[in-house]
Amino acid sequence: MSTKGVFKVKCPACQEQFNADFWTVVRGDRDQELKEMLISGEFDLLMCPNCSALVAYEETFIYLDPGKELLVFVMPEAYLTEKDKWLEKTRADCDLVKSSMLNLQSLCFEPVYFFGAAELAALLLRDRDIEEETEVLEFIAAEKKFRTAGIHPSFARAHDLPFSLPYSGPSLSKDTALAAVHDIIASNDALLRAQNLLKILSALETAEIGFVKRREKCNLNL
Numbered sequence: 043m044s045t046k047g048v049f050k051v052k053c054p055a056c057q058e059q060f061n062a063d064f065w066t067v068v069r070g071d072r073d074q075e076l077k078e079m080l081i082s083g084e085f086d087l088l089m090c091p092n093c094s095a096l097v098a099y100e101e102t103f104i105y106l107d108p109g110k111e112l113l114v115f116v117m118p119e120a121y122l123t124e125k126d127k128w129l130e131k132t133r134a135d136c137d138l139v140k141s142s143m144l145n146l147q148s149l150c151f152e153p154v155y156f157f158g159a160a161e162l163a164a165l166l167l168r169d170r171d172i173e174e175e176t177e178v179l180e181f182i183a184a185e186k187k188f189r190t191a192g193i194h195p196s197f198a199r200a201h202d203l204p205f206s207l208p209y210s211g212p213s214l215s216k217d218t219a220l221a222a223v224h225d226i227i228a229s230n231d232a233l234l235r236a237q238n239l240l241k242i243l244s245a246l247e248t249a250e251i252g253f254v255k256r257r258e259k260c261n262l263n264l
């Protein structure tokens with residue numbers, strides 16, 4: 043579940059103080075409404091109960107979506123003036139958060155640190171773009187009776203790849219993946235991330251593909 047905290051906020055319009063609920067943990071995988079608010083930029087807007095003015099308010103929060111390999115610490119944009127200090131502090135908090143609040147001993151992906159919700163919004167928007175292209179790719183793959191394997195989302199983001207890897211035949215290898223991706227690109231040359239996949243696969247020196255999700259899950263019991 044997402045978690046709220048209560049903070050005292052002073053309205054810049056009427057100078058009145060009020061208590062504001064603010065999300066301190068956002069579960070991106072479970073709370074679509076909050077995710078939408080982040081993407082649309084409404085997340086850190088509050089309404090003053092006294093004069094109804096919209097008040098921009100930032101507080102550090104955590105965005106968590108384990109399936110998408112996202113543990114993001116979002117600090118207020120104003121912290122950028124003392125960036126190193128806050129990064130150090132938040133990195134220390136991160137270890138605490140992982141072991142206590144999230145009940146994680148280890149993560150199979152690196153936490154990310156952002157200043158301002160806009161940075162997170164940009165990431166989520168780009169993810170949505172990748173998801174759309176992945177859906178098209180999976181649709182064509184299914185039509186061609188190809189199987190697909192999940193690509194680690196953090197790897198896909200870093201290399202601008204789709205979130206799935208199609209392959210022909212019963213088992214995944216460099217050759218079966220290359221055959222499937224070639225075939226898919228031949229029927230739809232607008233899939234730019236599939237083209238990136240082709241480049242990455244062609245450059246692989248072994249038949250084994252290290253960037254797909256294995257059966258055994260990483261240490262995430264959420």
Ligand SMILES: [Zn+2]
Pocket residue numbers: 053054055056057058090091092093094095
């Ligand atoms: Zn006010």
